[in-house]
Amino acid sequence: MNTHFNDTEREALYRVIAARRDMRHFLPGRTVEPAVLRRLLQAAHQGPSVGLMQPWHFIRIADAALRRDIAGLVEAERHATAQALGERGTDFLRLKVEGVRECAELLVAVLAPDDGTVFGRRTLPQEMALCSLACAIENLWLASRAENLGMGWVSLFDPEALAGLLRLPQGARPMALLCLGPVDHFYDEPMLQAEGWRKVRPLEEFIHTDGWPQS
């Protein structure tokens, strides 16, 4: 693994990172080739994990009725979110926030039941397992983009209800609905910014030296 990366390869990675988007618009009626899906899952599985615990599971939704049930959960949460947002609820309902019904493939990313790993997570057990899962998903996301496929991370669901639909064991927690598939085009900027929902803030606000900025 002592690969040396050159400027061209490095530039390719930076371009993938810059072009990755949280996609909600997919071309309906499409598929993802099994070999491509396999590469994406392999990329996820090469993610880092604290203490090498690999606390991730990916459930592919093949059954159309199950996908409909999941879409129903998302729709219910969309309305619950609108209610919780108060004044902005109406604006929120106008946004397209998920592509669960149209995307070519729907995967559910699940945090595994705690396996008791102590290494690297004595003080932050739940957090470090979750971070490992998220890193795996980011790998899958970047790989999708490099395969010219869109991916969207949908977190609009009641985790208990989704766990029930998937018959998850005690302690396993669904963390993401991953919508995956061909898209007509990728957004030029984060969709929430393009739609005027919220602005991306500049990097400068997020880097500090030797401690939190003191007022």
Next chain:
Amino acid sequence: MNTHFNDTEREALYRVIAARRDMRHFLPGRTVEPAVLRRLLQAAHQGPSVGLMQPWHFIRIADAALRRDIAGLVEAERHATAQALGERGTDFLRLKVEGVRECAELLVAVLAPDDGTVFGRRTLPQEMALCSLACAIENLWLASRAENLGMGWVSLFDPEALAGLLRLPQGARPMALLCLGPVDHFYDEPMLQAEGWRKVRPLEEFIHTDGWPQS
């Protein structure tokens, strides 16, 4: 951003993902060029975030005394972990688990205080903020590897004590010490596997269809 990625670019990404390692051995006395560090932080900052909340902060440790204090926290937690591991504690203490003192740059990744974002996190508020931070770190990790620099995510610390050293405000939580810099060589496989601590399990154990496997 309607970049189309070709086979060569895709292959470069997959090679970076495969070659990324959690590094604990660094060449001491080295530096990271400011322009390179900037690219790495920019890659992190291009990570996805739920509701576009960007819940990350990166604190660069420039002060040598502060770095020593942080190294002291890590050393204390290393011993606490050994104690918690019981029988395997002695084996654990033989492993090199962090490179806080030797790495060229030390960054602390901090979860921002909750900004009250509801979008996409009504049901999983803490989890989705944390996943956003982790995705940003994975971007930084892959970018480091493509820059031929090692990175290690150290989570051996008492978060309250580290928050105190960095004078973090209420609600901000340190989640990672990121050790960064030139290395002599990258591990061929995850170091914990090479050292016989734990084995990587195959992808097949982690992919399922339409629900959790029923026994």
